[in-house]
Amino acid sequence: MFINCCFVHLIYKEKIILNSEESHPGVFAQRTPDRPSIIIGETGESVSFLELENISNQIAHLLRDLGLRRGDRVAILLENHLLYIPIVWGAFRCGLRVVTIATHLTSDDVDFILEDSNASALFTSSFMKSTLANLNIWGIKKQNRFMLDSCDVDFRPFEEIVNKLPNFPVEDQSEGIEMLYSSGTTGRPKGIMKQLPDGPFGVPAPGYKLIADLYNLDEKTVYLSPAPQYHAAPLLFVMRALRFGATVVIMRKFEAETALSLIQKYKVTHSQWVPTMFIRMLALGDEIKSRYDQSSLKCVIHAAAPCPIEVKLEMIKWWGEIIWEYYGASEGNGLTVIDSKEWLRHRGSVGKAKIGKVRICGDDGEELPRGETGLIYFSDSPKFEYHNDPQKTKDSRNQYGWSTLGDIGYLDSDDYLYLTDRKANTIISGGVNIYPHEIENHLLGHPAVKDVAVIGTPNNEFGEEVKAVVIPIQKFFEKDDLERELIEFCLVKVGKIKSPKSVDFVEELPRQENGKLYKRLLKDRYWKNER
Template identity: 50%
Template sequence: MPTLHSWARQAPDKPACILADTGELLTYGVLDRRANAVAQLLLEVGLAPGDGVAILLDNDLAYFELVWGARRCGLYYTPISTHLKAEEAAFIVRDSGARALFASERYADAVAALLADNPAGCTVYAVRGEMPGARDYAAALEHFDRYAELPAGPVGKDFFYSSGTTGQPKGIRQPLFTNNRQAQASGDWVRDSFDFVQDMAYLSTAPLYHGAPLRFTMRTLESGGSVVVMRKFDAPAALAAVERYRITHSQWVPTMFFRLLALPPEVRSRYDLASHRCAIHAAAPCPPEIKEQMIAWWGPIVWEYYAGSERNGVTCISTADWLTHRGSVGRAVVGRLHILDEDQRELAPNQVGDVYFDGPEFVYHNDPEKTARSRNAAGWSTIGDVGYLDGEGFLYLTDRRSHMIISGGVNIYPAEIENRLALHEDVADVAVFGVPNREFGEEVKAVVALKDPSRASPELASALSAFCRETLSHVKCPRSIDFEPELPRHENGKLFKHVLKQRYLDRA
């Protein structure tokens, strides 16, 4: 399959990536040259295959040249959420061992936090604006204006972080690709399932620091297509982008479907969507009635897939199959599925158990215990989901073994929030879990037992919310806080969180 360089030679003036709102773009020829310059820069400052870089940017065309440059050097690249607090972002840079950080001046606080404690000697480059202690990215690239042949070696790979059950984010790491052929083969399921081809135009509606948007834009460029990136999601603007750029493929999360369906009929009918032939959604449970409304509007072009950042397996389902298997997330297209009981015995169809894949390997960086817990004796892995297979091999998810919350496509783990609330002087005990939210799938709920139960009040609930916001990004902070005299715990101290959660599920 062609590489970015071969696409650049074949069609140097074709748009590779475009910012939807401004029309600013990089052609394949320019992207290829800039990625080559980034690779030269990284090699000159001493990075070697297996080292890492980190990226802290808003949706920006520079994302693509940085990632392609890192890939060509055999480096791990770690996108960082722009919603994190300064120290949260700095922790990820340190924990990943990144040797270089590329950031914009909007995140100067995170850069300052990193430079105050920078054991790996990470070099910071200011991609947009200026920051104390940072090098000028544009000036650094000017030294590499000649295209250079780079040494053969492994191909770099993403190294994403998601929240860990201990409260600190956990990196998800896989072995590097040994060569370009292996790197491209890892995306065969995307090309085969969704028909990623050279004439496609892909609309990316979400932040590039998420796994799916970045990975799918990379697959688009591997296929020779054009990527159109929204800086920030807006429902009418997304429809306008489909019309303006003749979008063929797009990706969404259920929250976006809610926003689109909420538009007045005259707005929804204003845009020409005739070019649109594949709308992909994932990241969070989608209410069946919402999906049915999208299919009624857009036609049988709605596809769904299920996967984790761990990439240990993938399922996929078309509109036609979903209509006859309502609620399913599809059949396996990467790895083989197994549903196991608590004794690790394989279950028959329609029996609920833990979802395992015997797919690609991964580790949780710096957490061998969590890595070991994700495996069974056969080497199959799980990311904590629970569900069942029907007689045709279609997977249905019913719950998560862990208490991870997925709100608007963002993974949130309760322990970090619980640890923060437990520090408040009025709190004796706390439980955090997800409760249903029609628009976001789930929202964060906290139930608190106070040292003095008589202090329970709406004012104290507001104070606890503000206490969370001091150190946690807003997406992690509870949408609501309730008070209970005592939380249900076993004699050994284990919290029966499912008892609390069930109360709210029953009410819902």
């Protein structure tokens, strides 16, 4: 375990006087210093609130000593490491923008993000050596590169450097913010620039308080994070949970039965998932699911990708009416939320707006009547820009300055939002718009389908035709007529125009840990000779 006496024996010479409105790990370092703040679920390694405060202060001093000032960028390329969040919090308390980089990216994509973000420092670990071997990193000085758990000729040893630094706060603390790069499901990752918080250090912004109030985050919360910390939702929910005194249990990697065992072991009260995780846990079967006590759960949150209605009904049946869903994105331009009771009355909805106001607009940017499908915009909401890409920023706005992420949906008569699909995924066949999400949801209800993606493929007469790409459940795959069976299954429910004209069977789909399907990669296989 990395934490050693250099981190735990240094205590503030004087007790820091805190503002009564402050809520952050430093508050709980004084109130409950020995209580775990972060636990790695599988190994039990942990960092107390006092250790989190000390380490994050040492990292803040390191960054100041390197010359980084408010608004500068620092990059993190780490697995779900025990010190991931302490590094983030250390950078936040310096007023920096924190660029968290996905560990599955190619070296070219990592280099692109480092260069595009203008990162001044990089934190990584020996776990990432295969990626690091092919990086240029020419824009980051060697003295500003740090490796955890090992030493490398091109990096400075993190532990050795940080151990020697003071553990009290830097004098000019201010709130920092994440600078995340979109997942690149429809193209090159885009850096998202949000406004730096301008309030006093340690006082949570209104959006943070909203989340804490909605989900009842407090010192009694034990929050399970089963996803990679570089993603927006896991990172930001972990940071918010810690801001309000929760203990956070982080999984190194999601595995369905392990997740259930950790809920029982740590008496988890809150957690956040993506639909593919629900599907994998449900697939364990009743005998395995019944081994583990889930009664401590009070709030289960999901987002990131559409959840099939039948899957969500099964989860509510299993865990009770404690499941919440939200719709939002890394851009932070709006938020809708729905709890289980509301959802059961508005099945398929992602809720009502809590941040911003939802507007459904046509291609001309004008608002459409209730019930009509169009682009989802948010008005009266936080601003963002796409870094180094003014055209993408401009394209995300309409003539009124409302912003869209390219998703399609509609509002019902009670102002509940329903997602239809992404504009980029829309199939146009013979002039008819076809939304794959509806077809995918229906196919997931077939017992032979484990996962599915519906895309448009070239058709000389109609421009595009509907194709389903299916991961079959193996015991059904022996059937010679499975393709025909799936097509007929769709004809009955979604109609002839929307039904797949063909079905391909594959062993895996390009779906990442955040649950999102990278359809661009899938479509490239079928369109490479057409473009």
